[in-house]
Amino acid sequence: MSVDIRIDHVVKKYGNNTVIPDLSVDIRQGEFFTLLGPSGCGKTTLLRMIAGFNSIEGGSVYFNDKRVNDLDPSRRNIGMVFQNYAIFPHLSVRNNVAFGLKERRLPRAEIAAQTDKFMKLMHIDEYADRMPDRLSGGQQQRVALARALVIQPDVLLMDEPLSNLDAKLRVEMRTVIKEIQNSVGITTVYVTHDQEEAMAVSDRIAVMNLGVIQQIGTPKALYQRPANLFVASFIGRTNILQGRMTMTGGQPVLTLEGGYSVPLNHVLPDCRQDAPVQVSVRPEEFVISPDGEGIRARIDDSVFLGLNTHYFVTTREGVKAEIVQESQIDSILPKGLEVSLAVKKEKINVLTADGARNILEGVQNDITEG
DSSP, X not given: OOOOXXXXXXXXXETTEEEEEEEEEEEOTTOEEEEEOXXXXXXXXXXXXXXXXXXXXXXXXXXXXXXXXXXXXXXXXXXXXXXXXXXXXXXXXXXXXXXXHHHTTOOHHHHHHHHHHHHHHTTOGGGTTXXXXXXXXXXXXXXXXXXXXXXXXXXXXXXXXXXXSOHHHHHHHHHHHHHHHHHHTOEEEEEESOHHHHHHHOSEEEXXXXXXXXXXXXXXXXXXXXXXXXXXXXXXXXXXXXXXXXXXXXXXXXXXXXXXXXXOSOBOGGGXXXXXXXXXXXXXXXXXXXXXXXXXXXXXXXXXXXXXXXXXXXXXXXXXXXEEEEOOSSOOOOTTOEEEEEEOTTTOEEEETTSSOBOBTTOOOOOOOO
C-alpha cells in the first residue's frame, strides 16, 4: 500500500548547527518526488529523517495520518536503495532479493514466488544464482531495487542510487527506475544532485539550498518559470544579464545592454514599476543574427554537437554567454564574428535585483504554507 507523506515544520540540528531550520512539504500517494540540490543542502538528511535513521529536533513526519517520528525504521515499512547498493556480498542474487521476506518469516512458497516475480520485473532472473562480485554495477543496482521492492513497502527511498554508475548506465537505469515505479505505483522519494536525472524521472521536484526548499513543481514548471535566481541557475544552464525595467505608457519594457529593449506583457501587477532587474536567458532563448537588433557580441568559440551548435560569446560590456542554436547545414559562424543577440521574450525570466523573486506571471510553487 502506498501512502501520503506529510512533513510538518521539521527541524534538524547537530549540536548548535541547524541543518534544516523549518521545512514543510506534502508528498502525494504514488508520486515520484525528488529532493534536488547541491552537496550539503540537507536533502539526504531529510531523506534519513523520513526513514527514521536521523532524529527529528522539531516538527512531525506523517505516513497518511500516522505520526512516525518515534517509530523504529524497521516498523515504517520502507524500502531503501543506497548509493553503494549495499547488497550482501556473501549471498546470491536470489538470496539477496529474498532477504527481507525471510526476515518477515513468510511461508517458503510465498518467498519463492515473490522473489521470482521481482527478479523477472528487474530482468535479473537469469543471474539468480550468481554472486554479487560477478555482476556489473547496473546489475547490482537492479538487485538492490528488487530487494527494496519485494517486501511491498509503503514508501521507497532512494539516496543517489545512480551516482556510482557510468554515464550510459545512469541513463539506462533512470529509465528502468521510472518504469518500475510507474508499474508498481509506490510513493517514491529520490535524492540526487543531478538536475538532468531529476527532470528525467520525477513527477515533482523540490529544489533545496541550505536546508530550505526554494521551489516545488514539475520539471517543466521549474525549468520554464523558476521562482528565484537559485532555481534558475541550478535547473539547467542559464545566462544571467543585468537589465532595467521601466514603465512606458503603462507597458513594462525591459532594457538590456546597449539599449536593446523588449516589451513584457506578463509582469506581475505588484511589480510593474521602474527598477533594476536580473534576467535569466537560457542558451536556447537567444537568437543570433550577424546584423539586427539586439545585444552586440563577439563569437569566441563554437562546439558542433550534431543537432545543435553551442556558441560562446562575449558582449561589448564583457559579459560571457553561452548560446545553443540548431545546427545549420551550410556553415558554423566563425570566431571573431560580430553578431546581435536578440532574446525570445516569452521564454526569458525576469527577477528582482537581488534574485529573490521571479516577477513574471506563471510561476508555480507547491511549497506547503502554514
